[in-house]
Amino acid sequence: MKVLRLIKLILDRLLLVVSLVLLAVMIVIIIYQVFSRQILSSTPSWSEELSRVLFVWVSFLGIAYGFKEKLHIALGLVVNMMPSKVQDVFDYFAKVLVIFLGVIMMYYGWNFTTLMGNNIMPGTGLPSSMLYLSIPIAGFYVTLYGILLLFKKGMHQEFDDANEG
Numbered sequence: 001m002k003v004l005r006l007i008k009l010i011l012d013r014l015l016l017v018v019s020l021v022l023l024a025v026m027i028v029i030i031i032y033q034v035f036s037r038q039i040l041s042s043t044p045s046w047s048e049e050l051s052r053v054l055f056v057w058v059s060f061l062g063i064a065y066g067f068k069e070k071l072h073i074a075l076g077l078v079v080n081m082m083p084s085k086v087q088d089v090f091d092y093f094a095k096v097l098v099i100f101l102g103v104i105m106m107y108y109g110w111n112f113t114t115l116m117g118n119n120i121m122p123g124t125g126l127p128s129s130m131l132y133l134s135i136p137i138a139g140f141y142v143t144l145y146g147i148l149l150l151f152k153k154g155m156h157q158e159f160d161d162a163n164e165g
Contacts, residue, residue, distance in 0.1 A: 008144075008148075011141075011144070012068065015061060015064060015065060015068070015141055016065065018061065019058055019061040019062065019065060022054050022057050022058050022061070023054075023058050025054060026051050026054035026055060026058065029047050029050055029051045029054070030047075030051050032044075032047060033047040033048065033051065045122075045123045046123045046124045047123075048123065049121055049122075049123030049124050050123070050124050053121075053124070053126070053130060053131050056131055056134055057134045059134075060134040060135060060137070060138035061134065061137070061138055061141070063138055063142065064138045064141030064142050064145060065141075067098060067141075067142055067145040067146060067149070068141070068145045068148075070149075091153075092150075095146055095149045095150050096146075096150075098142060098145075098146035098149065099142075099143055099146035099147060099150075101139075101142060101146075102139045102140070102141075102142030102143030102144075102146055103139070103143055104139070105135055105136060105138060105139025105142060105143075106136045106139035106140055106143065107136075107139075108135075109132065109133075109134075109135025109136035109137075109138075109139050110135075110136040112132050112135065113129045113132045113133050113135065113136060114129070116128040116129045116131075116132050117129040
């Protein structure tokens with residue numbers, strides 16, 4: 001059990017560090033792009049494309065991180081009016097749906113990544129599969145965090161109106 005916790009801790013840190021590094025690099029590239037356009041009157045061809053690739057990566061990894069931290073929004077107006085046992089059924093169903101979504105992302109994301117492997121992005125010269133590889137990786141994390149959510153009560157953070165303001 002200790003080994004599994006260590007592996008999960010490493011995967012959690014890896015997700016967070018990679019996401020933050022990609023976000024920081026994206027910000028630096030966008031600042032450089034604006035600077036070169038406004039001051040130097042010349043925009044590098046690779047900057048827009050690379051910032052777009054990084055944005056896609058940060059977005060998909062952010063989806064996975066949102067499931068880890070239970071940050072995704074929920075509209076529980078109807079469900080919250082139901083009895084507690086029915087709410088538990090809907091909660092369990094939502095978690096299974098998240099796991100299913102993660103598996104779909106892994107399967108079809110990997111198929112699309114391999115399909116796009118021979119295409120080259122013109123601005124950077126990188127294979128297009130680098131852009132789409134974010135989908136199966138995020139799918140892995142969504143599946144992992146969905147499975148872990150099965151063992152926790154609730155799927156979203158609870159916010160109290162009394163604590164606000």
